[in-house]
Amino acid sequence: MKDFDYIIIGGGCAGLSLAYELEIHKKLKNKTLAIIEPRNEYKRDKTWSFWKIIPHNFDDCVKKCWKNFSINVPNKTKFLDCNKYPYQSIDSGLFYKKVNEKLKQNKNIIFFKNIDEINTKNSFIFNSLPELNANNNDLWQHFCGVEIETKNNFFDDEIINLMDFDCEQRKSVHFFYTLPFTKNKALIETTWLSIMNDDSEKDYENQIKKYLENHLNLRDYKINYKEEGAIPLFNPSNKSENNKINIGTAGGMTRLSTGYTFLNIQEHSKFIRENLENINKTKVFTIDKKYQFLDKIFLRVIKKNSEIMPDIFFKMFSSSSNTVIKFLSNKSNILEDFSIILKMPKWTFIKALFRN
Ligand SMILES: Cc1cc2nc3c(=O)[nH]c(=O)nc-3n(C[C@H](O)[C@H](O)[C@H](O)COP(=O)(O)OP(=O)(O)OC[C@H]3O[C@@H](n4cnc5c(N)ncnc54)[C@H](O)[C@@H]3O)c2cc1C
Secondary structure, eight states, X not given: OOBOSEEEEOOSHHHHHHHHHHHHTTTTSSOOEEXXXXXXXXXXXXXXXXXXXXXXXXXXXXXXXXXXXXXXXXXXXXXXXXXXXXXEEEEHHHHHHHHHHXXXXXXXXXXXXXXXXXXXXXXXXXXXXXXXXXXXXXXEEEXXXXXXXXXXXXXXXXXXXXXXXXXXXXXXXXXEEEXXXXXXXXXXEEEEEEOSOOGGGGOHHHHHHHIIIIISOOOSEEEEEEEEEEEESSOOOOOOBTTEEEOGGXXXXXXXXXXXXXXXXXXXXXXXXXXXXXXXXXXXOOSOHHHHHHHHHHHHHHHHOGGGHHHHHHHHXXXXXXXXXXXXXXXXXXXXXXXXXXXXXXXXXXXXXXXO
């Protein structure tokens, strides 16, 4: 069996982002890397979106970039701009193609379907398989999105609708999310924040159909693509070991109040590349503790007071859009944190601070 210097378990977003980062910075010139990935073929399966607050390697995989967004609750809409930090959507199909074409050029990088095919004893391992021991009380962000195409122009492709809370909440938090890629193509997603104990929430296609027909008054369309997922809004139980660190979801790269993970994965990849020679002795990369603390309280409020969440999200966006974007992207300073915290209903959050 062959030995490798490095092993990446899982060739998904985090595994491939890391391999790409190491490859383009020539860290694999004299080193060998095994990537363990069971899938038979790579095809588009996710749309990764985020406000571009830091540079990343995948601008050429961006499907569309917007400078305006809206958020609404019944009878109220806020229109905001994000000129400074545009909202980008990455097509995972383009991402997989770009990374795999690059990695193929280096003979030191080999893909395997199963870890049993190689010797792992002398390698440093980057693991992206999360250990999710969810209990009945853990929250998930679960969703389904369809990319639809209309015959005639229908969408304003200059603006995304980040959260439309004007829909049934069913004792959870529920919103629709619309990304108009062109005037006649858009990704429409139904998204729930819940402990996933109500199967009726998973009737996603029907929810989207009703939203399109009754809310947007849109009947004549075809579905070109569908994606579904559930992002854990709790920390996986993976632990780092002497010769192993966790990356991606497994490495705690998900911002638990929002589900945003993609840019954190990119930052983590850069951190690993910069510290590769001493990776065993380097501190574990985490999302800043202050966000972990604030998100814990925020999630408690979601669980206990789901009915007020649409208003809370709406109020959050009455701070300047740059402030909210920085806060949600883990890049805010203390003054910006306070400007967001002061928008929250004080007693609800103080109670959540003391009661689990
Ligand atoms: C549908 C969807 C949409 C999302 N949209 C966004 C978004 O808009 N913005 C954002 O910031 N985040 C988003 N996320 C969250 C997050 O960015 C993604 O989940 C991201 O793919 C996480 O990367 P990862 O490498 O941890 O996991 P994955 O990308 O899932 O990679 C894990 C890999 O491990 C492989 N694997 C499975 N079993 C094994 C095994 N036994 N051995 C080895 N490998 C195995 C899988 O095939 C997969 O390739 C989304 C998540 C989903 C599911």
